[in-house]
Amino acid sequence: MSETWKTLKPYALITPQTLVFLLFLVFPILMIGVVSFWEFNGYSMTPAFTLANYQGILTDVTFKTYLNTFKFLEMVWLATLLIGYPVAYFLAFHVPKLEWQILLFLVCTIPFWTSNIIRMISWVPLLGREGLVNQMFMGVGLIQQPMEFLLYSDFAVVLGMVHLYIIFMIAPIFNSLMRIERSLVTAAEDLGASGLQVFKEVILPLSAPGIAIGSIFIVTLVMGEFVTVRLMGGGQSASVGKLIQTQIGSLQYPLAAANAIVLLVVTMLIIVSILRVLDIRKEL
Amino acid sequence: MQKRSLTYYLLLAFFCLFVLFLYGPMITIFMLSMQGPDGGLTFPMRGFSFYWLGQVFQEQRVGNFIEPFVRSLILGAAVMAITIAASVLASMGFRQRFKGSTVIFYMTIASLIVPSILVSLGIGVVFQVMGWPTNWFTSGLGAHLTWTLPIAFLIMLGIFNRFNPSYEEAARDLGATDSKTFWEIVMPLIAPSLLGVGLLTFTLSYDEFTRTSLVSGQSNTLPLEIFGMTTNVTSPALYALGTLTTIFSASLILIAFFAYNAVVRRQQGKA
Numbered sequence: 001m002s003e004t005w006k007t008l009k010p011y012a013l014i015t016p017q018t019l020v021f022l023l024f025l026v027f028p029i030l031m032i033g034v035v036s037f038w039e040f041n042g043y044s045m046t047p048a049f050t051l052a053n054y055q056g057i058l059t060d061v062t063f064k065t066y067l068n069t070f071k072f073l074e075m076v077w078l079a080t081l082l083i084g085y086p087v088a089y090f091l092a093f094h095v096p097k098l099e100w101q102i103l104l105f106l107v108c109t110i111p112f113w114t115s116n117i118i119r120m121i122s123w124v125p126l127l128g129r130e131g132l133v134n135q136m137f138m139g140v141g142l143i144q145q146p147m148e149f150l151l152y153s154d155f156a157v158v159l160g161m162v163h164l165y166i167i168f169m170i171a172p173i174f175n176s177l178m179r180i181e182r183s184l185v186t187a188a189e190d191l192g193a194s195g196l197q198v199f200k201e202v203i204l205p206l207s208a209p210g211i212a213i214g215s216i217f218i219v220t221l222v223m224g225e226f227v228t229v230r231l232m233g234g235g236q237s238a239s240v241g242k243l244i245q246t247q248i249g250s251l252q253y254p255l256a257a258a259n260a261i262v263l264l265v266v267t268m269l270i271i272v273s274i275l276r277v278l279d280i281r282k283e284l
Numbered sequence: 285m286q287k288r289s290l291t292y293y294l295l296l297a298f299f300c301l302f303v304l305f306l307y308g309p310m311i312t313i314f315m316l317s318m319q320g321p322d323g324g325l326t327f328p329m330r331g332f333s334f335y336w337l338g339q340v341f342q343e344q345r346v347g348n349f350i351e352p353f354v355r356s357l358i359l360g361a362a363v364m365a366i367t368i369a370a371s372v373l374a375s376m377g378f379r380q381r382f383k384g385s386t387v388i389f390y391m392t393i394a395s396l397i398v399p400s401i402l403v404s405l406g407i408g409v410v411f412q413v414m415g416w417p418t419n420w421f422t423s424g425l426g427a428h429l430t431w432t433l434p435i436a437f438l439i440m441l442g443i444f445n446r447f448n449p450s451y452e453e454a455a456r457d458l459g460a461t462d463s464k465t466f467w468e469i470v471m472p473l474i475a476p477s478l479l480g481v482g483l484l485t486f487t488l489s490y491d492e493f494t495r496t497s498l499v500s501g502q503s504n505t506l507p508l509e510i511f512g513m514t515t516n517v518t519s520p521a522l523y524a525l526g527t528l529t530t531i532f533s534a535s536l537i538l539i540a541f542f543a544y545n546a547v548v549r550r551q552q553g554k555a
Contacts, residue, residue: 009462013377014388017370020433024426025395028406035409087302090295104299106541111306113484113537115491117510118526122309125316125523130326132312163305195291216397224399227494231514241401248498253409260405267399 152234
């Protein structure tokens, strides 16, 4: 085998995958950047260099939409972390056998591979006006009127997103918890640390990279979200993703592009600040 | 066996509640789709039958779902084939150090975490500017690949990390060419995990909605069709369709996990 071929071989092997990413990821995103400076006259776009689109989105509505999206993000992030961490911790430290750990982890993973749409529709018979939850509460006599906020509300949007995306928090945390040397825990215990101290001083810092990766996933998933907002929010809820989607629907590509670039920058800023707090390099 | 602490029982209870949260909604629509013919969209269940599961195949009930289903199958198969081929090649490339590998790696990660609306919009814009019509088998295919390829690639990296290179070295020492080594040594060893990755890729594509929704053109894939039905189908037929398609993906996933598990065990046994 010749030396040249040996150095070239990896490049040949990665070519197809790289082409796909260049064609359907890098190039399109560059195009969004380009088109965001184009002119738009109400029905078609023409190549130009104008800041009108960016000026056009600098409105109160956009600002409020961002605030609302951040509100979703904050709540979804907090909920996925507070629910996901104990679940991952239980799997990693309290399930005795590896086979069981894998099996139970799989149980948590399976819904991720099925249809998001169906998973969202599934909440309707539970949360609707005549849904199971309202029936139960009314049956017990806790409430006289059905609770309206359960479905087609911001609450439902957050619930739906937590339900859909929590696995993205659990998996990285589970992964980093599984990597913790058990002898470290034993050592801390031998030195007289209480259970809480072991968790605070040993386990939590070592699982921080997992939390960071999970948080990055949650940020990127929630920031561009428009399906859950539409399906579970029932028209009232607003998000940046939904705003962009509406603009695409009316073929206002340059405006949507400008919005998307702002969204991308904001998302990147959040990710960078997460990375500043928590170093994930050793996980990769 | 160590003594179980209170923490264990609390966490166990929490975990069980979590699993209930995860599967509960799904189970309710399974149940509601097994109602009698006069069943509604909410509890209590009215009778028990397979009526609505049968109704899914009646055109007037849920619109025509056969064509979108076939489209989704074809698209899933195409996405699977391309994803497998590209990710196996790329992950084999990554077994050797090369300049620029970090950039490629991060590009892959970026594909996974970039907000999906950007992928959808970006591809839409490119097609618009080029004057090409969007279609499920062109722009839709590309959108799916940005989602399935990074996942398959990361799994393949994991598979090759555990792969014992001595078999290939032996084959090469015996004078086998690269392609012969690949087809006769590497391929048979990774084939079962490829089946697993392939099925996972297929279900990801089969159920994909966000990235496709803006670039699928005139004809819908199945998830898009179901999304449309949420506004106009008001009978349990919608739940029945949901039940059927979920059972379909879930069984593919289970086969995939077992295939993957089997090969990992076999390799560990041999190593």
